[in-house]
Amino acid sequence: MVDNNIVMESEKCIECGASEIDGYSCFEMFQFPLVWEHNDPQLYDLHFWLVSCYMIQHPSNYTKDGYETMINLFIGAYDNKWDIDYILRKNKELVSNVTKITNPLPSNERKRVFRRWAMTIENIYSGGENNAINNINLWKETIRKDIKI
Numbered sequence: 001m002v003d004n005n006i007v008m009e010s011e012k013c014i015e016c017g018a019s020e021i022d023g024y025s026c027f028e029m030f031q032f033p034l035v036w037e038h039n040d041p042q043l044y045d046l047h048f049w050l051v052s053c054y055m056i057q058h059p060s061n062y063t064k065d066g067y068e069t070m071i072n073l074f075i076g077a078y079d080n081k082w083d084i085d086y087i088l089r090k091n092k093e094l095v096s097n098v099t100k101i102t103n104p105l106p107s108n109e110r111k112r113v114f115r116r117w118a119m120t121i122e123n124i125y126s127g128g129e130n131n132a133i134n135n136i137n138l139w140k141e142t143i144r145k146d147i148k149i
């Protein structure tokens with residue numbers, strides 16, 4: 001099944017490893033916190049982190065340069081505790097130096113390599129709306145450890 005550039009096989013995302021829950025694909029589970037954050041400004045403050053965590057776990061959607069830019073921004077923002085305005089400014093600056101961010105290949109021609117992560121969107125979805133803030137903060141911490149550099 002191909003759904004918005006995500007491929008699920010045997011009920012698992014072949015790239016991030018998230019298991020399908022309640023019949024939802026990895027991408028469908030990602031839509032839930034994007035809705036929850038509209039009900040909670042504190043959750044909305046984590047929008048950058050939610051989206052970056054999800055993007056980082058699906059490298060096939062990006063060019064090599066695009067992906068590296070994303071990782072550099074994530075690490076810079078995390079390690080230096082940048083505030084959100086600074087992150088967005090920095091993002092603009094970094095992105096303007098990259099010719100192409102998204103993978104130009106059609107979804108069915110992209111190479112997807114499975115990588116095991118401590119947490120995936122599966123944990124955010126299954127933790128539910130009430131735990132979303134804690135879980136997204138945890139997700140970003142575990143990804144920071146997983147990408148080490």
Ligand SMILES: [Zn+2]
Pocket residue numbers: 006013014015016017018026027057058
């Ligand atoms: Zn996935």
